[in-house]
Amino acid sequence: MYPALQHEIETYEKRTPKSRDAHGRAVKRVPLGVGSNYRFYSPYPIFIERGQAGSVRDLDGNEYLDFNLCYGSLMAGHCHPAVMKAVEERLHTGTLFGMPHGLELELAEEICARFPVEMVRFTNSGGEATMYALRVARAFTGREKLVKIEGCYHGGHDAVSVSVKAPLELAGDPENPTPVTSSLGVLKGTTASTLVAPFNNLDAMERLFQKHPGEIAAVMLEPIMMNVAFVMPDDGYLAGLRAITKKHGAPLIFDEIKTGGKLCWSGASEYFGVQPDMITLGKSIGGGFPIAAFGASREVMDGIVQQKIYHAGTYNTNPAVMAAAIATFRHVLTRDAYRHIEKLSRKIVDGYEAVIRKNGIVAYAQGAGANGALLLYPQRIRNYRDWYAVDHDLWHHYWFAMLNRGVLAQPFGWDEQWTLSVQHTEADIDRHLAVFAEVAPALAKAQQERLAAGAHSH
Numbered sequence: 338m339y340p341a342l343q344h345e346i347e348t349y350e351k352r353t354p355k356s357r358d359a360h361g362r363a364v365k366r367v368p369l370g371v372g373s374n375y376r377f378y379s380p381y382p383i384f385i386e387r388g389q390a391g392s393v394r395d396l397d398g399n400e401y402l403d404f405n406l407c408y409g410s411l412m413a414g415h416c417h418p419a420v421m422k423a424v425e426e427r428l429h430t431g432t433l434f435g436m437p438h439g440l441e442l443e444l445a446e447e448i449c450a451r452f453p454v455e456m457v458r459f460t461n462s463g464g465e466a467t468m469y470a471l472r473v474a475r476a477f478t479g480r481e482k483l484v485k486i487e488g489c490y491h492g493g494h495d496a497v498s499v500s501v502k503a504p505l506e507l508a509g510d511p512e513n514p515t516p517v518t519s520s521l522g523v524l525k526g527t528t529a530s531t532l533v534a535p536f537n538n539l540d541a542m543e544r545l546f547q548k549h550p551g552e553i554a555a556v557m558l559e560p561i562m563m564n565v566a567f568v569m570p571d572d573g574y575l576a577g578l579r580a581i582t583k584k585h586g587a588p589l590i591f592d593e594i595k596t597g598g599k600l601c602w603s604g605a606s607e608y609f610g611v612q613p614d615m616i617t618l619g620k621s622i623g624g625g626f627p628i629a630a631f632g633a634s635r636e637v638m639d640g641i642v643q644q645k646i647y648h649a650g651t652y653n654t655n656p657a658v659m660a661a662a663i664a665t666f667r668h669v670l671t672r673d674a675y676r677h678i679e680k681l682s683r684k685i686v687d688g689y690e691a692v693i694r695k696n697g698i699v700a701y702a703q704g705a706g707a708n709g710a711l712l713l714y715p716q717r718i719r720n721y722r723d724w725y726a727v728d729h730d731l732w733h734h735y736w737f738a739m740l741n742r743g744v745l746a747q748p749f750g751w752d753e754q755w756t757l758s759v760q761h762t763e764a765d766i767d768r769h770l771a772v773f774a775e776v777a778p779a780l781a782k783a784q785q786e787r788l789a790a791g792a793h794s795h
């Protein structure tokens with residue numbers, strides 16, 4: 338760790354003693370002291386007291402402009418009035434029935450009006466949605482194998498716990514990645530059916546289909562890779578995947594847990610002009626409440642109708658959560674909101690680019706819809722292997738320096754990205770950029786020294 342980074346971490350520790358104490362207590366009962374592995378980082382995570390609109394406050398009373406927004410789940414921002422009102426009203430009429438109540442149809446109508454699907458089922462998390470989407474695809478095709486993209490994340494279930502963050506020494510040939518299981522305890526028999534392809538590489542995808550004729554049940558991917566920072570598909574890549582999957586009779590599944598609500602009105606199919614066979618939605622469609630969905634054509638979903646495919650869950654379509662999602666679609670994710678977000682996105686990306694150029698940082702900024710990132714690379718990254726080469730210490734320096742100056746620039750982790758909220762203002766973006774401009778000279782200096790010294794993070 339170099340001195341400027343060390344200084345930022347010491348500053349962090351001085352500013353957040355109550356979080357340190359809270360974490361020290363939590364680790365005694367809760368593994369890592371957090372509710373999801375991603376939330377832990379060294380020396381300890383900040384503990385949040387409250388959130389309002391585009392900001393959060395930690396236990397020590399520090400205020401942060403929040404561009405983490407629960408890993409992109411809050412394009413609505415915290416406590417959006419329309420969402421709060423809908424939930425509060427609903428809370429007084431019962432929170433769980435285990436019987437239908439009508440909001441299923443209302444929300445399904447909202448989704449089918451925007452996205453290229455005819456039927457939808459709801460789940461409580463994105464991981465469940467991708468798990469069931471995959472099951473439906475397997476049942477529909479009568480095939481077993483899944484192709485996933487190296488570096489894509491689809492939740493914690495076994496079939497997709499493959500080559501999420503594979504160490505390069507195990508990952509094999511970039512053109513033909515070796516599937517690497519990403520957790521202990523994952524069933525080998527399940528992951529044996531998961532094949533792995535590199536992003537932005539149609540030849541590699543075609544080769545997998547040639548090698549496994551009639552065996553591939555689905556190709557599932559994030560249309561923009563947002564679990565390795567921010568990797569856009571090359572022009573024509575998604576259309577090429579569409580053609581290959583169609584030719585081989587395998588459903589193409591866009592995992593739109595991240596892109597679905599946030600990219601634009603109808604998500605990736607509108608943005609890229611490519612229609613998948615199935616989609617999954619989650620995060621920002623709930624306005625801060627736990628809901629996700631998977632949908633497809635009537636024909637593909639028919640296995641559930643015929644009761645040949647099992648999908649169930651006690652908490653599915655919890656009415657308060659459904660009310661939140663309906664309010665989110667009707668009052669938050671509006672056409673005006675997407676125009677506002679587009680304006681903020683242009684401003685933040687251009688602002689980052691200007692600071693990068695002024696300070697000579699070897700980096701670029703990129704965004705689409707509500708998401709984007711500072712990417713500390715010499716040129717555009719196109720896949721997992723490109724992403725892997727980032728300088729971890731430099732990234733830590735950026736993140737802690739921003740945080741120490743009141744900007745939670747994105748979730749912790751160089752695999753994440755910022756989210757803009759409808760409740761963020763242009764003044765919030767100006768403040769974010771002013772802080773980046775303050776941080777940039779030290780970042781540039783550290784980067785130059787590290788490049789000159791040939792520093793490598795791996």
Ligand SMILES: Cc1ncc(COP(=O)(O)O)c(C=O)c1O
Nearest residue numbers: 462463464490491492592594595
């Ligand atoms: C693309 C994608 N799919 C699925 C998931 C899993 O969603 P959840 O955390 O709600 O289970 C995530 C979570 O970050 C995601 O980014």
